Amino acid sequence: MKLIVCAYHNVGYRCLEELLKQGAEVRLVFTHEDSPTEEIWFRSVRELAERHGIPCLTTDINEPASVARVRVIAPDLLFSFYYRNMIRPEVLAIPRLGALNLHGSYLPGYRGRVPVNWAVINGETETGATLHHMVAKPDAGDIVDREKVAIEFTDTAFDVFNKVTEAAVTVIARSYPLLAAGTAPRIPMNLAEGSYFGGRRPADGLIDWTKSAVQIYNLVRGVTHPYPGAFTFLEGRKILVWRAWPVEGSAAPGMIVSGNPLLVGTGEGLLEIRSLQAEGEEEVEAARFAAAQPAGKRFANS
Structure with a gap:
């Protein structure tokens, strides 16, 4: 099982860490350069990859040179864990067993950007983490697994993000063995039952x-x-x-x-x-x- 992982932020770090704990063969990691205008309070995916001797790139996976490298590796699975770039269909089609994304909500609710912040701002009492297949439309592919978390009235978005991070690790821990065995479920997503939110400035x-x-x-x-x-x-x-x-x-x-x-x-x-x-x-x-x-x-x- 050859994997390519696109990851950033704490969810990216913890989910990559869980795959490595399970013995996954991660051949390449794509991540992002930290922005000088953003407060960097989260752990470094690049440092984790380098510590395990995994090649790590900060170029966009959609760039021609990156796509060519993905084709050479011919991964069985591709994962996206809080990677900030939409991955193009030509890349999604390369992995033999599929390309999957970990989203920070209980899909189909809160598709789109910054789902944890939106859930708190809108006064929700629960959210979650969802692993789903990637398609051209954002956060719209078949669901593999998901885990709910409670939002207390006293929780800040940071509190909820930490809960969602733990839920994400739980989902990956459950799902990766099933994906590797080819027995993971695929639950069609009913977008009519959900919601979509854009980014915040x-x-x-x-x-x-x-x-x-x-x-x-x-x-x-x-x-x-x-x-x-x-x-x-x-x-x-x-x-x-x-x-x-x-x-x-x-x-x-x-x-x-x-x-x-x-x-x-x-x-x-x-x-x-x-x-x-x-x-x-x-x-x-x-x-x-x-x-x-x-x-x-x-x-x-x-």
Whole structure:
């Protein structure tokens, strides 16, 4: 069994690690160069590959030279674990037993980009990890295996991502022996029962104070550390909100009604901001910041 693995991030690291634990013969790894504009808090797939003496490339697998190399290896299976490039059909057709992707949701729900963040932002109570065959359409091929994880109301996206990573390893541990034996199931995916979401940019973290306190809280925990964060503006100054909690009460959207704790009006309920960061300054407890902000000031969209 010859394998080629495309992998990045913690899911890529842990799933490649699990394949190696099972004795898989990984002939080549494709990964990515780390971006200088991104906070790198996850483990290095390239370091793992090099430690095991596996050739590792950061060129796109879809480039002609890469495709030619894949053809020479003629892998039995190709895996994609949080690899960020869509793999073209001509590459997917090369592996004898198929090309499979590990997706960070319980498919067919939350197809597309950053599924963990979207699930938290949308207030879901569960998500998961799914191994499926790759086709031209993203996250649409037959399902091999999947594992659910719970999303607690106190979980941040980082907490959920760690749960999904463990679920991904569980799925690979169960599925690889079946794939190698040619006995793995193939469950057709019903896309009509699912959903699709696109990527998110830092600018998408802007808080809309007309939404409910729970919705804003979900945004905050969905993009808090190590992600770019939810933000608002106070008298033209950008304020990042890192921790918050919804509480009962009412006030005009964005209106500061109390400084200790820092309570802000929303479209429904109040949001208690617990830690924040004014642009260009360090993150602080909200009460310390609010001491200089009298009640009646208002957070705004710009």
